[in-house]
Amino acid sequence: MHYAPDIASPPPALRRGLACCNDACRHAHACQATRGGAAELLAMREIVERAGPFADGDRLVQPDAPHLAAYAVLSGLAMTVGGGRVLAFHLPGELFALDATRQGQHTHSVVAVGKTWFCRFPRAATDALCEHDDAIASHLRGLRREERRRPAQGDDAPALARVASFLADLLTRRRQVEPDTTFIPLPMSRDDIGSYLGMSAATVTRMLARLRADGILTVRNDGVCIADAAALAGHGLTA
Amino acid sequence: MHYAPDIASPPPALRRGLACCNDACRHAHACQATRGGAAELLAMREIVERAGPFADGDRLVQPDAPHLAAYAVLSGLAMTVGGGRVLAFHLPGELFALDATRQGQHTHSVVAVGKTWFCRFPRAATDALCEHDDAIASHLRGLRREERRRPAQGDDAPALARVASFLADLLTRRRQVEPDTTFIPLPMSRDDIGSYLGMSAATVTRMLARLRADGILTVRNDGVCIADAAALAGHGLTA
DNA sequence: CGACTCTTTGATCCTGATCAACACCGGTGG
């Protein structure tokens, strides 16, 4: 729980545009910025700036600061923090910080978890693209709606179900990028997971232990290996 | 928890329009249909039909049925039920069933609690009024927004706070009609209150007992008398 | 008056929070 101790010295953008955002990128096929296959979206590649590396706890954006860009995770992990709670985790290939207040300010903090690189989409360039191209505009509108809707989480479900469906969600999202993976990296602390799920860190550990005892996963010190994804989904049922 | 056993034989509208909806009505000054003092709203009075009496458990509207009217409580109490939960209580003077699906169907059930009379605002007449008069249209739009927003309740607050703020809410709403009252009728069962607040009936009783022990209210078999409204509000704080 | 339902109250159980002890790691400095 030591996030955002100070604003990190903002690392410079090292490379820009097609020089860094092209089919050679690990997530090119699945990146939320260009996903969907529509050729029009490829224009997004030309406005990208690569930003990083950020170290653990560095704050990428802070609330009330002017909204100058949206971001995608290139590698590592980021989380959105607000009101003393973790509101979302962002995996490689996922866009975030799309939303802004009516006054054009960020609504939450976003902090890096471990060493992390980002792809930066400057606001001005993005807006220009949206005016030119309806496909891009509606694509981003959809993602923004999705981001805003997230916080609606299962609230009074038992702890085991919340952890299970959290992992199932992470697995699904990771498989957008790496289809057959069974490993879910968890570089964030148990406290952060607990904050996100509304339970104590000790309970997170206990629920993982229970899933392990049920043969559903194995716990490593950098994440979990899902042995039985179907059973995992089964535990997440609210029934 | 015996609501909606069967569809009640729909009681006929006994009187219509100004013959039943005028300044002689107990809630005329506070009825949500005409509240705000704007003279334009008084046109609502001419389209009213009085409906009742309904008996305990009678279903006034049911989900997926065509949305033919909105209602206000004239006397008694109504509750909106959906998904096996009580979603809202409706006090005398309050409008409900304003919302409909895109296909023009009701979204939830509404059942009477005890002997209850309603004021019925037929959909066709209401729509006609709205086209004629922007004041009425925006007034109803506002109420509809309010109705839709309701379900956002304190969810993980302790039981005592939930009961306290529930009573504080009821008191505030009752005072719209009867400004200095300290009595809150509770004709619904403890089960229904518990369902609404997300706790067991036994816990509702226990929390009422605790508030009584603290001298905040006295419990009667038909409701509670608030002795210290300020302290009641204090218990509702999420702090 | 009697059957029934609802409320109240007590006893027990279960879930998850909290606290504390301990193991495990990744460093740092000798």
Add this chain to the structure above:
DNA sequence: CCACCGGTGTTGATCAGGATCAAAGAGTCG
């Protein structure tokens, strides 16, 4: 290379809030 250290993860013990079950009052309606 090894001892030391602080942070994190795990695990056990205890605790509190509320659910559940059961039994005993209190109305209510026939």
